[in-house]
Amino acid sequence: MNNERNNIINNIRKSLGRAGPICSEEAKELNARVNKPVRNLLPSRTELPKNELINLFQKMAEDVFATVERVKNTDEIPDSLTDYLKKENLPAQVVMSPDPYLDNTPWEKQPLLEIRKGIPNEQDMVSVTSAAGAVAETGTLAMFSGPSHPSTLNFLPETHVVVLPVDRITKNY
Amino acid sequence: MTESIPSQFKENAVRQLADEDLRQALTKSKGHFTGGRQKSIDNLPEFEELRDKARDIKNHTIENLDFYLEAYEKKVLSSGGHVHWASTAKDAQEIVLNICQTVGATSVNKGKSMIGEECDINEALEAAGINAVETDLGEYIIQIRNERPSHIIAPAVHLTKAQVEESFRETHTHLDPERVLDEPPTLLEEARKVLRKKYFEAEVGITGANFLVAETGSSIIVTNEGNGDLSQLLPRVHIVLASIEKVVPNLEDASTLLRVLARSATGQEFSVYTTISTGPRRDEDLDGPEEYHVILLDNGRTSMLGTEFQDMLRCIRCGACMNHCPVYQSVGGHAYGWVYPGPMGAVLSPGLLGVDEAGHLPNASTFCGRCEEVCPVHIPLPKMMRHWREREFERHLTPNAYRKGIQLWSFIALRPNLYKRLTSFHIRILGWIGRRRGRFSSLPMAKGWTKYRDLPAPEGKTFQKQWSERS
Ligand code: SF4
Numbered sequence: 001m002n003n004e005r006n007n008i009i010n011n012i013r014k015s016l017g018r019a020g021p022i023c024s025e026e027a028k029e030l031n032a033r034v035n036k037p038v039r040n041l042l043p044s045r046t047e048l049p050k051n052e053l054i055n056l057f058q059k060m061a062e063d064v065f066a067t068v069e070r071v072k073n074t075d076e077i078p079d080s081l082t083d084y085l086k087k088e089n090l091p092a093q094v095v096m097s098p099d100p101y102l103d104n105t106p107w108e109k110q111p112l113l114e115i116r117k118g119i120p121n122e123q124d125m126v127s128v129t130s131a132a133g134a135v136a137e138t139g140t141l142a143m144f145s146g147p148s149h150p151s152t153l154n155f156l157p158e159t160h161v162v163v164l165p166v167d168r169i170t171k172n173y
Numbered sequence: 174m175t176e177s178i179p180s181q182f183k184e185n186a187v188r189q190l191a192d193e194d195l196r197q198a199l200t201k202s203k204g205h206f207t208g209g210r211q212k213s214i215d216n217l218p219e220f221e222e223l224r225d226k227a228r229d230i231k232n233h234t235i236e237n238l239d240f241y242l243e244a245y246e247k248k249v250l251s252s253g254g255h256v257h258w259a260s261t262a263k264d265a266q267e268i269v270l271n272i273c274q275t276v277g278a279t280s281v282n283k284g285k286s287m288i289g290e291e292c293d294i295n296e297a298l299e300a301a302g303i304n305a306v307e308t309d310l311g312e313y314i315i316q317i318r319n320e321r322p323s324h325i326i327a328p329a330v331h332l333t334k335a336q337v338e339e340s341f342r343e344t345h346t347h348l349d350p351e352r353v354l355d356e357p358p359t360l361l362e363e364a365r366k367v368l369r370k371k372y373f374e375a376e377v378g379i380t381g382a383n384f385l386v387a388e389t390g391s392s393i394i395v396t397n398e399g400n401g402d403l404s405q406l407l408p409r410v411h412i413v414l415a416s417i418e419k420v421v422p423n424l425e426d427a428s429t430l431l432r433v434l435a436r437s438a439t440g441q442e443f444s445v446y447t448t449i450s451t452g453p454r455r456d457e458d459l460d461g462p463e464e465y466h467v468i469l470l471d472n473g474r475t476s477m478l479g480t481e482f483q484d485m486l487r488c489i490r491c492g493a494c495m496n497h498c499p500v501y502q503s504v505g506g507h508a509y510g511w512v513y514p515g516p517m518g519a520v521l522s523p524g525l526l527g528v529d530e531a532g533h534l535p536n537a538s539t540f541c542g543r544c545e546e547v548c549p550v551h552i553p554l555p556k557m558m559r560h561w562r563e564r565e566f567e568r569h570l571t572p573n574a575y576r577k578g579i580q581l582w583s584f585i586a587l588r589p590n591l592y593k594r595l596t597s598f599h600i601r602i603l604g605w606i607g608r609r610r611g612r613f614s615s616l617p618m619a620k621g622w623t624k625y626r627d628l629p630a631p632e633g634k635t636f637q638k639q640w641s642e643r644s
Pocket residue numbers: 437487488489490491492493494495517544547548549550551552
């Protein structure tokens with residue numbers, strides 16, 4: 001296998017007209033590019049004041065058929081979630097990421113809402129997670145996998161409800 | 174499998190041209206792709222500048238490919254993953270089988286992967302008694318129909334709704350035969366239900382990669398259905414199949430490429446899911462694969478480096494060139510006879526399979542230049558097709574009549590006086606014979622044209638004559 005590796009690397013060098021590895025001067029530059037990336041050209045559509053950035057995020061997300069509901073504070077989240085589930089004819093039963101933000105949400109306000117923390121199974125229809133960030137440029141949510149956010153929650157249940165604190169909305173990805 | 178091979182492009186094309194279902198399917202999809210692309214570009218004033226940057230990023234990486242691959246490998250290893258190198262498709266098959274057998278896999282989930290197609294991974298798995306399930310809707314449809322993809326991002330684009338319905342009814346015999354199944358959402362729903370079960374059965378998930386990132390040792394996939402993402406998350410082992418030119422220096426570079434990829438491909442601002450995977454699950458993670466393997470495939474690419482075909486390695490597989498190609502839109506992807514169709518296939522396939530096998534494909538072009546115009550990384554596709562034609566000609570692989578014709582033409586074209594005299598003579602004769610009907614329905618030595626349409630009779634004078642009269 002090492003042989004295969006050396007063959008391929010050597011073939012690349014030969015085809016590019018180089019006898020061996022890139023010289024150390026150049027390698028330094030390339031290393032810098034790998035380890036200290038600089039921002040590339042970014043779309044200017046996000047040059048907006050904070051409030052409009054939130055609007056842009058919402059518009060971009062709705063353009064690709066997400067539904068967005070704004071709430072004033074965490075206290076309003078449980079009602080908003082159960083209203084949505086009712087409206088969509090979904091069971092009041094969710095699987096939730098064990099993350100600190102959601103842990104601090106007063107779910108007890110909706111005692112009929114059944115919450116299980118952890119990873120989803122085949123039967124789960126709705127997952128609830130927070131998002132580590134969001135991108136106004138494209139209306140995209142950013143999630144990091146980890147013990148407080150298992151990635152299967154993003155993909156397995158048919159409906160994914162995301163709680164997004166607005167200060168996590170950034171301009172570009 | 175309905176086999177067609179690249180060397181039979183002409184025969185394949187004739188057959189496809191007569192296929193009414195294909196015509197219907199392609200007409201429907203074309204406007205969707207080209208219109209969508211244009212709209213998303215109109216929404217992004219920076220698009221042209223981003224295209225230039227995308228080209229530069231790819232060029233820079235290719236020029237330093239050995240460095241970036243080694244840097245990438247180091248990062249994958251340090252995040253607990255494995256890197257395997259495969260010179261040929263056969264090598265890649267063996268590595269996949271080896272991993273599957275080591276973990277005792279009986280079932281494998283596949284996210285959409287063109288490298289998987291290039292290596293015939295499904296066939297290799299089936300031959301080893303391992304069940305391979307395609308989880309991308311389009312790939313699943315062609316898998317149950319035993320066909321090859323006809324498009325690099327929309328593998329089942331050649332099919333009509335009715336054909337898909339028929340295949341589902343034939344395959345999903347456990348479902349109610351009376352069920353309604355004539356709209357895309359009902360088809361999608363049924364495929365989902367069937368596939369969902371399979372996700373949990375597989376021990377191994379195989380995906381491709383749109384990009385490999387040297388900075389972090391990550392593989393990136395973009396999907397719209399979330400299928401590839403589940404294929405790599407749920408099974409115990411994740412195998413990434415990627416060709417060596419997929420590597421990019423850092424996440425910023427990947428972001429620039431992502432900004433042009435989805436827009437060029439489907440006209441989306443961004444794909445629904447962009448998933449970045451780095452290594453296997455960590456001790457504290459609750460889900461994710463326990464093993465993470467990357468297979469880096471060469472399969473002829475290193476021999477394109479340093480040649481006039483090097484630019485082809487910039488390709489990010491968006492499919493825009495085929496969406497805008499009048500030839501592809503008429504004959505469909507299967508006529509090209511291998512994994513990669515359309516203009517990009519016409520350049521890449523001879524590079525990977527050899528000019529003997531696929532040297533015919535670059536002839537399937539009118540040189541209208543639309544492909545190059547829309548390519549997000551500015552690949553000069555027509556120029557490279559011309560290079561292949563030259564190679565085919567040099568190697569005496571073109572038909573004799575064609576060679577003789579070209580030789581005769583170049584003899585005449587190099588002698589301006591002879592050219593002038595012959596053309597004005599011909600134009601007068603043809604114009605005189607065809608003066609009544611204004612066109613010919615058959616002409617000796619022009620059957621290839623007149624079999625399908627009339628040839629207009631020339632009117633007036635030659636271009637050169639008219640030009641000299643003007644100046
Ligand atoms: S050649 Fe260009 S347009 Fe065609 S698939 Fe590749 S990147 Fe897209």
